[in-house]
Amino acid sequence: MYTGGCNIDKMADMDNLNPEIDERLATLRFICNNNRHLKLNVELCKKCENKNCLYFCPANVYKYENDTLDVEFENCLECGTCRICCPYNAIEWEYPKDSSGVEYRFG
Amino acid sequence: MENDKKIDAIIVGAGPSGIACALTIKRGGYNPVVIEKSSHIGVKNLFGGAVYLESIKELFPDTYKNFPYERIIKKHNYVIFNKDESLSVSYKKNDENTISIYRRNFDSRLADEAKKEGVCFAIDTLVVDLIIKDKKIIGVKTEYEEIYAPIVIVAEGFNSLLLNKAGLKEATEPKDAILGVREVIKLQSDEINKRFNLKDNEGAMYEFFGGLNKENEDVPLAMGFLYTFKNNVSIGVGVSMENLKNNKITPYEYLDRLKNNEFIKPLIEGGELLEYGAHSIPEGGYKKIPKLYHNGCMLVGDCANLVDSIHFEGTNLAIKSGILAGKTAVIALNKNDFSEKVLKNYKKELYKSFVIRDLKTYKSVIETLFKRRESVFSYYPKKIIEFFNIFTTPDNIPKKDKYRNFLFSFIKERKLKDLTADVISFVKCILEAVI
């Protein structure tokens, strides 16, 4: 199991009450694992007009760049929203293995 | 996994429900094993911040006071707001039944108590499947090996992968789920005491209604919450996934709107963001409880949808369901019969307890809140605040005229169809709650 290298422990400044999502994610600890626990069925995504996963994910994991959907699974909070909200069931969803993924200090 | 002792029961998930269940089975004289995917107990879990102590007292009548609590919640506040006005009801309680705590501390303390009594935990282990043979659940498959036991208790939380995969729970629809997004903000303890008007060790909690949509936007079914810890506050919002799915507004945008409200901003201003997070909550209520028992298997806590989402209450229901399933497991182990015939006793006991009785009380509330969300979260909050504005503003217009105009404004502003629907739904909810 690989756990080093990417435990970010940065604290964001709150003078601004609306930090960018990246600043919020930087407050979290993620144990890394290269195993993709979220997989997309891209054929279904091509049919999807609204691509609302760009909005409903609380960690901005889904990004649409150069006509393709990019899944930054390393930032996933494992909340399951995309499992429930994707209208085409296009996401093959598993929990990360090797006790990797998000960990909270103040959960 | 150490295999020297025979395993009598497997519990999947070391949340409050799973630990309470394992401890109950151990106290009944059997050997349970709790399997948990995280590297330390509790670190993957997140909630608002308050635990209602009744169920903890039932488990630990002598030691419950030694739990690593942050503050004892004495002030309960309910706030209705719109863009720049708010109305709050404050209620001071003198009992010591609600406390604030972090899940990492709460879950791991529960586990430590259970370990002291001999419960075995297998952490760092993800369960990937339930093993089913001849319509009986006979064990689990982890990421490493297969483990067998006469009884399996699923305590995996609301994101129920195992139950969905095994066909023991239907896929959740967006309208039956809420996403909670939450931030922990650091503010020194003195500052918290000052801002919330608290003495040391005393805590406050808030529930917020309304004010989260901009003009011409769909009104979301969304409620805000805030809890005080020793040096930090936790502030968050729960938004119906049906709204998240359709509204093209991110969950953290809703949270920002809450934080920037004129009433809430002064409570958290100048604080430092310590941690962001998100987790889902069942919202379907009584009508969405899945079948609670199968041959060789019972469901406890959030994976059985046992959450009172009106009050953000889940840990006490989780613990109570864990205790009751544990007691039934002991009966089954005594009889050496793990069929539905014996395990249905769990359902019977749960229906007699406060868990199902409370969920039944609010049977239609969630559905109503969703259907009438424009009324509940936008129109009536606006009207209530308007009323208090009239009530408190001195000018030269006779109050009686103002009140009369206020009453007429409902008829002017609201279609008769909407008014009737509001009244019928509210009466229905109230009747269900009292009958």
Ligand SMILES: Cc1cc2nc3c(=O)[nH]c(=O)nc-3n(C[C@H](O)[C@H](O)[C@H](O)COP(=O)(O)OP(=O)(O)OC[C@H]3O[C@@H](n4cnc5c(N)ncnc54)[C@H](O)[C@@H]3O)c2cc1C
């Ligand atoms: C935003 C939010 C705010 C809340 N606020 C409050 C509050 O203030 N007060 C309150 O009482 N309740 C609150 N709740 C509800 C409360 O958190 C839950 O009801 C409670 O945690 C349920 O306990 P549980 O044991 O059923 O499940 P969980 O606490 O979810 O525990 C499940 C455990 O199982 C583990 N697990 C899951 N799948 C597997 C697997 N396949 N293999 C191994 N391990 C697995 C998980 O890692 C986890 O440790 C809140 C919930 C949320 C999301």
Ligand code: SF4
């Ligand atoms: S919502 Fe689902 S189907 Fe649509 S783009 Fe996103 S993942 Fe693909």
Ligand code: SF4
């Ligand atoms: S589980 Fe939650 S955090 Fe992870 S990708 Fe899906 S919506 Fe985003």
